[in-house]
Amino acid sequence: DTGVSQDPRHKITKRGQNVTFRCDPISEHNRLYWYRQTLGQGPEFLTYFQNEAQLEKSRLLSDRFSAERPKGSFSTLEIQRTEQGDSAMYLCASSLSGPEAFFGQGTRLTVV
């Protein structure tokens, strides 16, 4: 499968714990995006990388959230001290030269 891959698909964690998600974009895609989607809502932009550079970060991304793309390939999204409001589907997408982005299946986070 050469699509965007996200791991894990599901994560249940206790409030206050840290979690980390991984995204492997489509090979050679230099742009990578993280979005968050809650039930009944469209995706909300979190952050955007071009190669290893984080070019944009939403105000939604509090200081508990951090994303990296150290070698310009895979990316990680870490949430520290999780809260119940962090429960959502976290979506990763990648693109090359075109404006359309291709999405992974997402990581569903449940904070209990």
Place this chain on the structure above:
Amino acid sequence: AQSVAQPEDQVNVAEGNPLTVKCTYSVSGNPYLFWYVQYPNRGLQFLLKYITGDNLVKGSYGFEAEFNKSQTSFHLKKPSALVSDSALYFCAVRDLGAGNNRKLIWGLGTSLAVNP
């Protein structure tokens, strides 16, 4: 402010009938417009895009969309609906007037139900 509106939470059509899922947008500059589909427990799948040129764009699975600048709309259409088209449809816009900003602004989604 940039925004996307999908005025219908749900659209119901009979199999074989034409379908339309509505989308209107508001951006400061020229838009890139997109439609994505989301099946249960699946990621968002790209259907089609409008960048420039012909106002009628064709995409995957027999879908098409018509860009109307005067009405700031980008409605998704299909001449003959299939039960397998039942899914959640999202309209999204990227504002070309926002510099190097590449983020997409999304609508809330429209649930399409095609009845056999």
